Amino acid sequence: MLLVVAAAMIEDGRVLVQQRPEGTSLAGLWEFPGGKIEPGESPEAALARELDEELGVAVDPAALVPLTFASEALADRHLMLLLYRLDRWEGVPEARHASALAWADSAALRGLSMPPADVPFLEVLAPLLGGGAVLR
Template identity: 45%
Template sequence: MPNLIVVAGALIEDGALLVAQRNRPSELAGLWELPGGKVAPGESEQSALARELHEELGVLVTVGDRMGEDIVLSASMRLRAYVVTRTGGELTAHDHRALRWVRADELDDLPWVPADKAWLPDLAHALGAGEFT
């Protein structure tokens, strides 16, 4: 069985990272994450992430470099993050309870979904350096 990839977008503007508060499922509701979603069969990871962010947030993005390591969600599912740049649209929480911009010193203060916690060092570095490496 091929691995299912779930993609997430790290959108940084003016030294702050956009994070989204989950609405569902109940065990993750209220926790914060990088927004994104599943890659559909035949869809590229970049196209899937751009589609998901448009559906969930109302923004158009350009998908850039990978960020951090893949996170194993299950035997057949991997979570993968990419740097994204907003190219249009207005941010709206279509699929989340709330959206928030956070700086590097605020990352540890948020209750994150467990999977996304692995990226906190990468995100802190990116926010502190102003770029992804």
């Protein structure tokens, strides 16, 4: 089992997505920032750490609100991806471990190529971003 956390960082009806860099699996695809949970770490602590490492933003783990999850069979293990909503952080996000960052509204999200595990999140995020149901 691979436990991964991600954040839907929402601001002004848009959510932050990052593009996976060349040389990594799923390079070029857009995803929600986050990463693996380390042994002994709570999901919230892991996500706060990952957002600091990946984006240079400080997050109070108590500000992370569980939103939804995805379950995806991979070649050699099973991915459990936990998505949290985040409306408050300190600092300006910068692409430290990604090719690019983008603030996307519901319509823009529909046009992005994303990893299979992230796609179900679009339906949940659409109402939060001021959009209707997402049809893919």
